Amino acid sequence: METEFQLSDYVTILKKRWLFLLVPFVLLFGASIGVATLLPPLYQSTGVILIESPQISKEIVAGSVDSAARERIEVIKQRVMTRTNLIRVANEFGVFRGGDGKLSSTEIVSRMRSSSRVSFVSSGGGRGAQTIAFTVSFEHGSPQIAARVANEIVTLFMDENVKTRTKIATETTDFLNQEAQKLEDHLAEIESKIANYKQENASALPENLDIRIGIRERTENQIRETNREIKAHQEELRFLDIQLAALKSGLGQFNPPPVMLPFETDTSIETLDLANPELEALKAEYKTAKAKYAPSHPDLKYLSRQIEELEDQIIAEGGVSGTAVQIQRLEDERKAEEDAGNSARVTVLTAEIDALKESLRLAAMEGVDPRVLRQQQQASLAEEQAKVERERAKAELKLNVANVEAKIGVTNERIASLEEQKQALRDRLREVEQTILQTPLVDRALRSLNRDYENAQQKYNEVRAKAMEAQIAENVEEASKAERFVLVEPPTLPDEPIKPNRKKMVMMGFALSLAAGVAGIVGIEFIDGSIRGANMLTSVMMVEPLAIVPYIVTAQESRTRKRTRFLIALGGIVLVFAALGAIHVFYMPLDEVFYKVMARFT
Template identity: 35%
Template sequence: MNNQAEMLDIEENTRSISDYINVVRRRKRVLAITASSVMVVIILSAFLWPKTYRSQAIILIEQQDIPTDLVQTTITSYAQQRIEEIKQRIMTIGNIIGIVEEFGLYTEREMERKTRTEIAEEFRRAVSIRPISAEVVDPRSGRPTEAIIAFSLSFDGEVPSKVQKVTNEITTLYLDENLKDRTAQTKSTSDFLTAESEFLSEQLADLDTKIAIFKENNKGALPEQNQFNLSVVDRTELQINDLDFQIKALKKRKIQLDGDLTQISPSAPTMLSNGQMVLGEADRLKALQSQIRQYESTYHPGHPTLIRLRREVETLLAGGGKLDEYKEMTEQLKQERDTLDALEGKYTGDHSAVLQSKRIIASLESSLAETIQADAELTPDNPAYLVLRTRLNATNEDIRSNSEKIKALREKIERYEGYLSRAPQIEKEYQSLLRDYQNTYVKYQEIRSKKMSADLAQNLESERKGERFTLIQPPELPVDPVSPNITAMVFLAVILGVSAGLGVIILQEGMAAVIFGAAEVTALTGVAPLAVVGYMETKDEESKHNRKRFLIVLGLVLVAILVLLLFHWFIKPLDVTWYILMRKLGF
């Protein structure tokens, strides 16, 4: 083994390119068999592998027809985000199973063998969505940026007709879901703003009611009435001052009238035809009363003069309507005097019974005098006296009226001063209500404005004037499979076949304990050979080699024809390939 390893080392160190060429020549048969076998296996695998076809649709993302400066849409998500959202809504297990069953993508055995989740996962892997971007100028910043203007939607499958139908179904779902989603979003926004607007409207109505109740409960003390209240207080104080001044003047007038009235008799004397002066009833009653008091001190109570004077007094009193009262008092006075005479006959003058009887008599005499005076005063007939008394009564009435007015005005001042004292607290509560109302009103106006914009956006979407998905390339029936790639597989088969053949012959050459060439002999023995004699073939060997060469050439020709036929059948027709080649070469 050591000698063999040494020979290999020597061989590796002394080989040149010509030696490797000689190795390939010596073992060309192994190289050809190995390379052919590998290429045949790979090419057969490529042609026998189940073909996968792809149908693709291109959907354009069109901008809204109405300028955004005029109508703003309520959908603010990006195109890529909406595409992914729609994909998640469409690629549900229920939708996928429905498509699979509708187009028969799986056999009954496969449907029974696989779970719904596995089928859905395979379907999702077969669906491919690729955005198509372009460089555009951002209208807000004026800078170029990448924007998604379209996206491709494709489906991979084994049956071309089914692949086209499934792609068309998915495309339809995308278009319908986008339209439904945008309409639903705009409607949802409009409904939300409508509900908010109604809620704020109810709040405004409630605040209106609260403000109205507050104004009613605090009437007169509201902040906007403060200036009016101050002016009312000032005017009322001026009125009170004026009335005070008038009362003072009236009181002075009353004093003057009282003085004048005391100097005039209520009853005016009457002049008879004979020139005799006749006193009035009041004056005559006073004169008779004075005479009675004078004669009582001189005469006995039963004296004719006293009886006559009393009769005249009774007559005058009867004319004044006080006769009954006068008679009663007179009778009581007479009885008390009789009682006093009896007591003085029994007791001394300082006895308690005597003193009490005197007090009773004095009281009756005073009452009797007051009755006569009142009767005299109730029936005045002096015109001058009547005029003064009328003026005095009017002055008293004016004083009373002005006093009542002052009292009412002072109550008014107290009421309005109460309004002013309550004004700061009322203003605080009132401003709080107004602030709530103003804030709610501003928010209500803002919501109403947004609702109008949302309604416009909803109309924009319902009339399909907004941003939308437009199918610009419908799914076509696939003709060429996307996998396996026959061209790449053939190219790979050639490379792997040649590589495998070279590897095999190198391995065989390294394992073989054989010396080829004078250089290897010299390297091994250290002595150069005397001569090198080449291999001489016989005629039989030469004819045999010629037959092998012919068979090899024939085999290569047949392989080339087979490859062309397979290319024509499975990849692309040769006439089309020739036409494309000529166009690229410029012919």
């Protein structure tokens, strides 16, 4: 059965255990007052920086920095809060001068970063709220140092923003200019490739296809015309060959008449025919074949061998016929030597011919009658006249033969020239047809190169346009017409510290001290198992007491209690005065402490 405490029970417990309430309360409350009094003040100086929108519309000039404001501020914060900057600022403004001992550079950087604050100011409360400003603050025990350091950090933020934006704009412009230069070089390289390819395939360019087709048609027409001319000249050549053969056949008929030698018989004068019919027949056949065939023809060679064999046979038989054949051979040889220009040999041959003719004449005149001799002289005169006529006709016929041969030569040369021209035309036609066949391949290759050139040109135009935009954006950044940081509220000298809140600390110390005293009483009562009062006895024994006898305090106990209370009060007073004396002597005069404490709380 649980015991229910009455108000009188609580009063009784409080009277009995009041020291357990008083001691913790006094100690803890005094400690809280001491802590609130002795904690150094901490001042905060804050500057407000507005993120001002660009003065020139983005539709007119696009900015070179498109990152979010919060992200950009964080980047700037990392660049400002570098080890070098923080140590420089700390040393320049003596942030930790006069502190406890000499701090290492790592501790200085750590404390500087923990004392610096960057907070964002948004336009709304949602997730998509836009950052329109941010605050930069610095905390320090000295308001002057806090204001100076905060101003320096704000200046670093402002300068770093300008430097960063200008650097980004400059780097963007430089990068785009470099890319544009690379693309320009690439364009020049492609142009060079196209020019070289066109130069290498100048005869197969697609734009000249119609011209080459026209050239092919004209060349084919020229070939046909040349063929017609060749056929015409070949017909003329055949006619001239026939004419030449006829002339040469007529020329063969101008052989000298047979030498008729007179001799006297018993009844009349008869003549001897020195010509051999068989030899004359072979020579006539040879001349006819020579007009038909080439010099290397087998029939001509065969007839020439037969004539030589027959002449050798006649010469071997001797007589006037042999002498006449020998004279004919020497005359042919003399003619050949004359053509060769060998005058010495011609002279020798002429002498031999004259000797043979003289011997032949003497042999013919032996025993000839004078009348026969006169007839012979008349016949010789007539023969001389006939011979002159024959020579004239023969010369005229030779002239005609030479003219025909000259025409044949000219015709042959013309045919050869036409054949060369036709071959040149065929070679040209072959080249033109080859270039026409190569035109689709060249066209495809040129299309590929032109497509590459157009793509590179398009990229170059895009990059060049972006480079111009970047240059304008850089000019805008340099003129401070783009998005910028504006110091709306510079850091000022703080009037009051932001912490500690001394009044709040004293109030919290009072509440905690009182709670500690009550907790002490409750703990002691929980540990102590004594029975207090009739109600507790009844709940424990389950029996109502017959009578309640109150505690009777004797005079001795009363005096003892009073003396104890007096000693405790006296000890407390002595302890307070001793503490005040120690503070006055060893720490600070009490009047200064009083004013300082009042200044701390006010």
